[in-house]
Amino acid sequence: MLVGIGLPNTTPGADGALLLDWARRADAGPFSTLAVLDRLVYDSVEPFTALAAAAAVTSRIGLATMIAIGPLRSAALLAKQAESVQTISSGRLTLGLGVGARLDDYEAAEVSHRDRGARLSDQLAHLRDPARPPLELLVGGGSGATFARMARYADGYAHGGGPPRAFASAAARASAAWHDLGRPGRPLLWGQGYFGLGDPDRGTAYLRDYYDFLGPFADRIAAGNLTTGHAIRDYVRGYAAAGCDVLILLPTVSDLAEVDRLAEVIG
């Protein structure tokens, strides 16, 4: 299993200089991938812009959206953004897509929320057009329709985080869908988790705020924040045992020293 790190593009207080330094440091560290989140109505940096900037200051590390909310963009614009990052990074992009969980992102983008699943499917079909450059695609989400969409169009599944046992159960569903649709081989399985080593309280407060729209569920996500080296190592072991291919650890504190702290734990 490979371990990647998130770029703090949705963590308030991260300025351009920090994001670039973070990317450079991650590129020099033991991480396979640098991943971003996507949220329209939140103090954040647009994911493809963030990845393009990261691509310019890195040479080795993989770049990923974990996930980008596809239907906020038109299929053509989404493909253009992703393929631009792919070009700038010389082919280091993995495009994770989902429908997201927030209605207000859709309202702000002035796109319909009702047919988001079908629109995501159509975007995936567009990205898979044989005339387009090949791109590694992941699909995230938890519904049966999501697993079918993942198996029909993508290369793998992007899990939304939680204990290894929850990941294992989602991975079994992804594999079941993969076989059902007659895909050869197996789906790539990507997992994620949040960490905050230097200032756990600040990280947990960020998660509560970021997931505030989920109501009391935000507390549960915040309670899952990995705040010690021991907790991170346990999590990594659990995900490896559950068959995860790439585990992304997402920052909750936009302090550059977090990259080194995480590198020390997993290195």
Add this chain to the structure above:
Amino acid sequence: MRITVVGAGPAGLYLGILLKKADAAHEVTILERNAPDATFGWGVVFSEETLGALRDADFPTYLEITDTFARWDSVDIRYRDRLLRSRGHTFSAIARTRLLNILQRRCLELGVTLRFGVEVDDPAALAAEADLLVAADGVNSMVRRAHEAEFGSNVTPQGCKYVWFGTDLVLDAFTFVFRQTEHGLFQVHSYPFDENTSTFIVECPEATWRRAGLDAVDERGSIGFCEALFAEDLAGHRLLSNRSTWLSFPRVRNSSWHHGNIVLLGDAAHTAHFSIGSGTKLAMEDAVSLANSLVRHGNVAAALVDYELERQPVVERFQQAAGDSAGYFERVGAYTRLGPIQFAFNLLTRSGRISHANLAVRDPEFVRVLDTWFTDDALGRPPLPALTPPPAFAPLRIGNLVLPNRIVRAARDGDLSSAARGGAGLVLTGLVTVSQDGRTEPDCPTLCADRDVERWRGPVAEAHAAGALAGVRLGHAGRRGAARPARHGVDLPLGADGWPLLAASALPYLSRSAVPKEADADDLARLRADFASAAARAAEAGFDVLELDLAHGHLLAGFLSPLTNRREDEYGGDAAGRLRFPIEVLREVRAVWPSDRLLAVRLTVTDWARGGLTVSDGVAVARELMAAGAELIHVEAGQTVAESRPQYRRGFLTGLSDRVRAQAAVPTLVGGYLTTQDEVNTIVAAGRGDLCLVELAETDLDRAAVG
């Protein structure tokens, strides 16, 4: 800390004990609507595992509880005048009143304030006065109902109509009784809980209950009915009533178990159908978890999140099992054609918590009898005792064909021999099409020309040499044709390199797919002829099994579903019209397919999409197909339309196969991501399917073969 608990049931009292023990300075008050000696229900059941948790949580009550326990390790099943006993299921039970007395006394001893006869009408006021308000007021929780939106409450009736009696008959095992009546099947769940009394729950589906007129009788009338029906089982003993009326079980779920400083506990938070006997166990475990979280955090908000994180996944698993169990008892009337030992095994494995391998550990003798019966039934003669195989390796006779075992594997790229090497009894090709325009992708194999016969002779012979039978899936991709190879995805159109598509109606599969031509009379005539000649070629190539493809939105399946068939001629419209063309094709194939070989149909039994076929439709179609000459149904689901709501998990087709097999009385082949021999043993021995399609490269057979 000031803690107010609403409801003095087992969960509320036990929480009071644990909190007061943790810190004597806590002020714990429990409010109860009823009197201290009010009794509802008879006995409650605990497993050994639960007892362990109770021992660790509070030893004095554990001692008292276990001192008065009724214990047993057997499950008795009375069915068709047979008594079947399975051992190794350790349970204990106690009278509910007894349990409450023990817990009340301990509360008083520790200084918990108990106030009986108190109606709570303003939970918000109670919450404001306390640091923590615990809603332990049961399934109809008043506190929960006051904040339904915040908790995301969902209460739905589940399972059969039931009535909860006691009896002075003292049983020595957990006993299920099944009695057939002119109105339908009735069943009993009963177990002893003290030296004089047993719980005796009678249930039946609502339709049966109405036919029997039980909706119109009073308490005395329903006791009379049940005493007469179960006279033999009661052996002269009486049924005891305690406000025993017929009820529907409410399944309670809440998306959040806490709101501010209010927390839900036990039945107020979640129920699990009584047929898995876990309600009280879950409630008391909730109390242990909440008390521990409060000790750990000392801070209410963090403790409530922690409690919920710890308990919700556990409860979800029990609710899943309870739902499967409740559904089983609602449908059990359909299983009465199963022989007694298979019926019993089906019952024991109903909720997925016990498998063939688990039971072999708990009760090896039962499994030995089961396996012997299974092979005996399959061979038509008893096996030699030392040579009884597990059910997965028992042969299967269908018509004139004998399959060496129950394991089926799908070949990749026509490679039948490697699929056969793992020990499968039958290897199946992927889709082989009857015409060039029916191909899914450019490399999709066909049986549309005589030279194709030669292409298959070799692989079929290799499968035979490896000891397996060879089966071909014959079909036409319909509107799912002309796609790119599946390496980068499925149904992705070939575009300019594609070929014209044909389907029941002119609807594209994906919005970017080519629009197929609606098949006209000439096309249908050609298709009938193509299927017949391809079937003849399959026979010539030596295939033992022909599987006609009526699944996953391909051409023939496209006729079946109202979502994909908009025709206005005799091949569309109602169910009979939509089935007409597939049946015509089946008859053509039947006419040329040798009668000593097996003709199966691969059928999507539910579309998993709004407005599409449901499993009841699928059962009806399966019956018609069998009447038209099919001998086996390969159960599939979904993919009729691209945007649907499939239900993926391990064994996701097993429940559907079970229903089709039981309700249409047909042999079935089932896949659905099965990867272990234990799954196969359990499915076939319980009669949920006859053959299992296991996934390549992920089975323990492979490991056995490699190792």
